[in-house]
Amino acid sequence: MTNLIDRFLKYVTFDTQSDPSQGCCPSSKGQTQFAQFLKQELTDLGLTNVTLDDNGYVMATLPSNVDYDVPAIGFIAHMDTAPDASGANVKPQIVENYQGGDIALGKGDEVLSPIHYPDLHQLHGHDIITTDGTTLLGADNKAGIAEIMSAVEYIIGHPEIPHGDIKVGFTPDEEIGRGADLFNVEKFAAQWAYTVDGGPVGELEFENFNAAAATVEFRGVNVHPGTAKGKMVNSMTLASRFQAEMPVDETPEHTEGYEGFYHLTNADMSVAKSTLHYILRDFDQDGLDQKKAYLMDKVDTFNSGSKSPRVTLTIKDNYSNMREQVEVYPHIIDIAKQAMLACGVTPDIKPIRGGTDGARLSFMGLPCPNVFTGGYNFHGIHEFITVQGMQSAVKVVVQIAKETAIRYR
Structure with missing residues (x-):
């Protein structure tokens, strides 16, 4: 000693x-x-x-x-x-x-x-x-x-x-x-x-947790703000709306024990392109799969009605x-x-x-x-x-x- x-x-x-x-x-x-x-x-x-x-x-x-x-x-x-x-x-x-x-x-x-x-x-x-x-x-x-x-x-x-x-x-x-x-x-x-x-x-x-990482990309349209009406699509606005729809009680600051979570770890933001980086955690594999499905559903909702998809999702499994x-x-x-x-x-x-x-x-x-x-x-x-x-x-x-x-x- x-x-x-x-x-x-x-x-x-x-x-x-x-x-x-x-x-x-x-x-x-x-x-x-x-x-x-x-x-x-x-x-x-x-x-x-x-x-x-x-x-x-x-x-x-x-x-x-x-x-x-x-x-x-x-x-x-x-x-x-x-x-x-x-x-x-x-x-x-x-x-x-x-x-x-x-x-x-x-x-x-x-x-x-x-x-x-x-x-x-x-x-x-x-x-x-x-x-x-x-x-x-x-x-x-x-x-x-x-x-x-x-x-x-x-x-x-x-x-x-x-x-x-x-x-x-x-x-x-x-x-x-x-x-x-x-x-x-x-x-x-x-x-x-x-x-x-x-x-x-x-x-x-x-x-330990089953773990995955999710990357959500938002594609906007950047034009001069003085002539932006009807043309600009601000990707940061899309990203903020998306994050606002994440379950508020399922974040690290609100969970403990065997409760899983969605965690926004960092973001890269601009008018033309924004990216949100999440980690997903759950002790049960079915629970992790549900969290993945929730993100997929939100992305589909954001893209519905658009002539071309503005939101894309990539999910990578980390460990089990x-x-x-x-x-x-x-x-x-x-x-x-x-x-x-x-x-x-x-x-x-x-x-x-x-x-x-x-x-x-x-x-x-x-x-x-x-x-x-x-x-x-x-x-x-x-x-x-x-x-x-x-x-x-x-x-x-x-x-x-x-x-x-x-x-x-």
Whole structure:
């Protein structure tokens, strides 16, 4: 545990923000630099088969220390940070023994307030690592990497802990939906794995949204506004009318738990052409199909009566709910639950209101539920994590490896 926080604070100095505008993998140079650093650290720790491929995927093995067959298991985390906020020049601070109230971030007026983030009420006495209010922290998912590294280091230093082969994998570009694209499942050679990419202590997740992206384009006619009567068609007017007809109660700010949503993520607007970009989410595939059908129906309505269609719709599926791929292997979840209980952590089984590499990997033949890191408020300047939460995650990763070996003894 002595190296856990130092390791994490070192990791967040790497600017690994992924870039969706780039087609290469990794999509940013910082991820390659970080991957090279991690490869060397894994080598220095004494792991075997340490590799960094041309696409930025880092893999390594901690060999079994028992003389009987134990399934190889993996632990996976992603190296990139989200494009939603800057990941450059991260300057974290540690608030020791938090006793409530606002936490000042850096030198400005930005604060982390329990009024807006009531989870803080449950964290009195904890040591909290925050940003300085100008960048994200990068706990998503450098905390997961630090926890996996520290767990492996602990296991190496305690040979009395039984374990089978432990596979370690660090992926690029998870935040832009590409983390599993080039992951070599056969090379990784684990029977199952866990992404260490969750939030508060106790989270254990094996179901996630079915996801799709929708692009709606509106074609207008631009002429000089002084002579526009009867000629101009303002595509921005069409786009605003379209957005106004989206279900108001089915947006991220109005949904929780198993409720799906339509989310307008960004727009490109001009008189002649406007484009609305949506993401569609639902835990049930039929629910996602209904959302797609709703958009199709609205587009047809907007085009009805027009001599030529002015609205076009493109829908692309992104990922599916991994539950059907994981729940057929209940022992994977049972081992994680038992590990948490053995560490004094109460399992909090809930759906992921998003996606992880594990969702894609589960459909690629590597069942892969998600466990907590101890972090909060990912993707923004109010991101934070607790030292105690990170320590709990390390203990759980170690215990999962131990529980697996005990189960197959």
